[in-house]
Amino acid sequence: MNSMSKPEILHFSHAAKDYKSDVKPIWCPGCGHFGVQAALFRALAQLNLPPEQVAVVSGIGCSSRLPAYTECYGFHGIHGRALPLATGLKLARPELTVIVASGDGDALSIGGNHFLHACRRDVDLTCIVMDNAVYGMTKGQPSPTTAPDWHSKIAPGGPGFNPLQPLAVALAAGASFIARGFSGDPNGIVHLLIEAIRHPGFALVQVLSPCVTYRPEEKAWKQQVHAAGVEPTADPVEAARRLFADDGLSTGIFYQRQPSPPTAPLRPASRDLTAIEAAFAL
Amino acid sequence: MSAPFSSTDPIAIAIMGSGGAGAITAGGLLLEAAGRAGWQGLMTRSVGPQIRGGEALAMVRLATAPISAHGDRFDLLLALDWENAERFVGEVPLDANSLIIADPAAGEPPAALRASGAPLLPLPLAQLAKGVPEGRANIVALGVLARWLALPLEPLETVVVRALARKGGSAAHLGQALAVGYDAAAGCNGFRRPLPPVLDAGARWLLTGNEAAALGALRGGIRFAAIYPITPATDLAEWLTPRLQQVGGQLIQAEDEIAALNMALGASYGGVPALTATSGPGLALMTETLGLAVAAEIPVVVVNVMRGGPSTGIPTKSEQSDLNIALYGLHGDAPHLVLAPTSVSDCLFTTQWAVQLAETLQCPAIVLSDQFLGQSQAVCEPPPADSAAPARVTAPVSSERYDRYALTASGVSPMAIPGRPGQQYTADGLEHNPHGTPSSGAADHQAQLDKRRDKLLRHDYGAAWAEVEGEGEIAVLTWGSAAGPVREAAARAQAQGLAVKAIAVRLLAPAQPARLATLLVGVQRVLVVEQSHSQQFLGYLRAHYLLPTDIRILNQPGPLPIRPAAVLAQLSQWK
Numbered sequence A: 001m002n003s004m005s006k007p008e009i010l011h012f013s014h015a016a017k018d019y020k021s022d023v024k025p026i027w028c029p030g031c032g033h034f035g036v037q038a039a040l041f042r043a044l045a046q047l048n049l050p051p052e053q054v055a056v057v058s059g060i061g062c063s064s065r066l067p068a069y070t071e072c073y074g075f076h077g078i079h080g081r082a083l084p085l086a087t088g089l090k091l092a093r094p095e096l097t098v099i100v101a102s103g104d105g106d107a108l109s110i111g112g113n114h115f116l117h118a119c120r121r122d123v124d125l126t127c128i129v130m131d132n133a134v135y136g137m138t139k140g141q142p143s144p145t146t147a148p149d150w151h152s153k154i155a156p157g158g159p160g161f162n163p164l165q166p167l168a169v170a171l172a173a174g175a176s177f178i179a180r181g182f183s184g185d186p187n188g189i190v191h192l193l194i195e196a197i198r199h200p201g202f203a204l205v206q207v208l209s210p211c212v213t214y215r216p217e218e219k220a221w222k223q224q225v226h227a228a229g230v231e232p233t234a235d236p237v238e239a240a241r242r243l244f245a246d247d248g249l250s251t252g253i254f255y256q257r258q259p260s261p262p263t264a265p266l267r268p269a270s271r272d273l274t275a276i277e278a279a280f281a282l
Numbered sequence B: 001m002s003a004p005f006s007s008t009d010p011i012a013i014a015i016m017g018s019g020g021a022g023a024i025t026a027g028g029l030l031l032e033a034a035g036r037a038g039w040q041g042l043m044t045r046s047v048g049p050q051i052r053g054g055e056a057l058a059m060v061r062l063a064t065a066p067i068s069a070h071g072d073r074f075d076l077l078l079a080l081d082w083e084n085a086e087r088f089v090g091e092v093p094l095d096a097n098s099l100i101i102a103d104p105a106a107g108e109p110p111a112a113l114r115a116s117g118a119p120l121l122p123l124p125l126a127q128l129a130k131g132v133p134e135g136r137a138n139i140v141a142l143g144v145l146a147r148w149l150a151l152p153l154e155p156l157e158t159v160v161v162r163a164l165a166r167k168g169g170s171a172a173h174l175g176q177a178l179a180v181g182y183d184a185a186a187g188c189n190g191f192r193r194p195l196p197p198v199l200d201a202g203a204r205w206l207l208t209g210n211e212a213a214a215l216g217a218l219r220g221g222i223r224f225a226a227i228y229p230i231t232p233a234t235d236l237a238e239w240l241t242p243r244l245q246q247v248g249g250q251l252i253q254a255e256d257e258i259a260a261l262n263m264a265l266g267a268s269y270g271g272v273p274a275l276t277a278t279s280g281p282g283l284a285l286m287t288e289t290l291g292l293a294v295a296a297e298i299p300v301v302v303v304n305v306m307r308g309g310p311s312t313g314i315p316t317k318s319e320q321s322d323l324n325i326a327l328y329g330l331h332g333d334a335p336h337l338v339l340a341p342t343s344v345s346d347c348l349f350t351t352q353w354a355v356q357l358a359e360t361l362q363c364p365a366i367v368l369s370d371q372f373l374g375q376s377q378a379v380c381e382p383p384p385a386d387s388a389a390p391a392r393v394t395a396p397v398s399s400e401r402y403d404r405y406a407l408t409a410s411g412v413s414p415m416a417i418p419g420r421p422g423q424q425y426t427a428d429g430l431e432h433n434p435h436g437t438p439s440s441g442a443a444d445h446q447a448q449l450d451k452r453r454d455k456l457l458r459h460d461y462g463a464a465w466a467e468v469e470g471e472g473e474i475a476v477l478t479w480g481s482a483a484g485p486v487r488e489a490a491a492r493a494q495a496q497g498l499a500v501k502a503i504a505v506r507l508l509a510p511a512q513p514a515r516l517a518t519l520l521v522g523v524q525r526v527l528v529v530e531q532s533h534s535q536q537f538l539g540y541l542r543a544h545y546l547l548p549t550d551i552r553i554l555n556q557p558g559p560l561p562i563r564p565a566a567v568l569a570q571l572s573q574w575k
């Protein structure tokens, strides 16, 4: 199978529970990440992907704990580096479905450079950024998506910097699928994740995922989040207009285009080593 | 003038010229021609900091036996011009028995070179080249060198035509340029240093250490590489890219070294043996990820081609100063493999071995090459044909619960490969229990630390862990490219009646104290030789091995190579 062919929805032989491991999550009760986990299992079941054909790769953070909670292959790497880890795996094993589980700190701060280049390379990955505008795991510091006036111990009165807009950044960097969901809207994210996994290029799904412990006010997202009410566009100018006009709380697929073809597709071996070595003989 | 040398001594030639003059090309062609005619040899290039152009120096040393270092002096300096030649004075030691051949049109040699007392033979190389259609001074110079060395013109013509005809040079004109040089050099007959006769002209290979390392990687089974460009490792990557594609693999240019190593780790986790190559600054960026490879027990190889440090340091020059970071740069208790090739051609064996060990022991292996080894070109005997089998122990499919980090007698636990049903696990940098579930319990931490240490300690590395030459009550302990001058000095000491045992450590980590103790039985005195300012290798030896009390140290930072005479001088103090 090459990297452009995607799983089709087949008959249902896998149930969501088949993707759940017996490892108990460390997440706080009510954490938004539970919703992402449940939605991912439903999406994988609906795509009928055998768990052993799926690899969930992550960095470090509460959100990045997801791999061990799945019955898929998993790789819980180091902070910020999930995308290159996943890229290597996908390039070496194109037939696997590779999903990246990340947070706003992991993907956009320490992993910001990798984020740009993963978008640019447009390798067939599904990157879920569970955005709670805070560092949950390290107990409540501002992240790159935190508002400038959000008060915390490390930045009393607020960090004072403008947040970045992950989806607009992804568009500029070259991602071919850009969507936003809300962890409190399970059906919505199941749909986004199915489309993202089926998309044969780099698919970014930002999921607004409240940190109930350090940002309890995010519980109000339930009332504030709204559907963007747009169909996916393949026009980057239109997508940019949508993303810049947006309040950051709307959900939907904002942009989807044909992915860029891989520059160096895996080729079958054409020479053996002895032929290569012969060039060294005098 | 008759030179006071034995007719079997190696001959050292330096060819110097400004960018575009073709000094490096000429040096490479000379080495190749001599190799085809049956000699052994080595060429190191030295260039200034300019990106393109600037001055360039080719240092060629030819001999009848394998050599792995430059000598104490040069027999001949051939200068195509003198632009910025002062820069190279330290690299080309001349004396009254040396000869300088230079184009008088290029002006006077720098005073520092004249001060050596080497006689100057003026030859109008540029003007001679003008007399031949498409004539180039560096090809004329090769004709001069052929006469001086008594090297048959035929192999020279073959390699010159093969290399340059592609670039549009006509074979007839190239041959003519060589002949013009050959005839013009009739005047140098009095200074000639004919190459010693070749005894056995068996099959020969010509390759750089970076090529050898890359080939060793391919032989070891590497099929994925991710690299961020850095001197002097980039040419390794550039050689590897098309070859990896030819054997069904791939090389990706990553956005930085952290990404490069993570990509390699991802591929290896996926079951495809993977590598990255870098130099000091890149290795520094990789250390956190190396710790992940240790904890998650994933094979991966980092070829680190050392250059002068710290920081950006001296990017184009050699130094052995990344030893400490390679050994100790990882946080936590993180046992891993560190290996170092002992010559240009040994880059092949050592890298292949590193891949096999990494795959067998499921941990990262750092190969410490350096700019000298990586970018020097050497004539060598072809390595034995390859017969390596895949080394990774993978988990057989079974219905039992799969424990990724199971505690086994060897410490190695069979690895599951994504795609295989029933063995799904999460590779984790978090401490874990045998199943792979994160655990911060003391017992699990202790057990996994023990396991990761013991799998390295229980492995039998065999005699390849070090390269040993000679016997004696004096031992020279060295590693990496410093082994070259040590080998040569030890042989000379032997010839002078001083019995010396030269030991070059190839497997630096895990340390092999019992094996070294065996080698040091009867040894009273140890000379440590290394190319680092802070005596990193001596510190390593003191930390891990029992040494005799009588120790001398020869440690010299880059960029100048350690010369055999400096080693010999240390040894002679014990006479």
Ligand SMILES: Cc1ncc(C[n+]2csc(CCOP(=O)(O)OP(=O)(O)O)c2C)c(N)n1
Binding pocket: A060, A061, A062, A063, A064, A079, A102, A103, A104, A105, A106, A107, A130, A132, A134, A135, A136, A137, A138, A143, A211
């Ligand atoms: C190199 C490194 N620096 C810092 C940390 C500490 N650290 C762990 S998680 C984290 C931030 C996680 O935030 P985010 O990705 O937003 O995930 P969340 O916990 O909010 O889900 C940090 C800074 C680390 N593990 N590694």
Ligand code: SF4
Binding pocket: A026, A027, A028, A030, A031, A032, A033, A062, A063, A132, A136, A137, A210, A211, A212, A213, A214
């Ligand atoms: S700290 Fe926040 S992000 Fe982390 S588990 Fe708790 S609620 Fe979730």
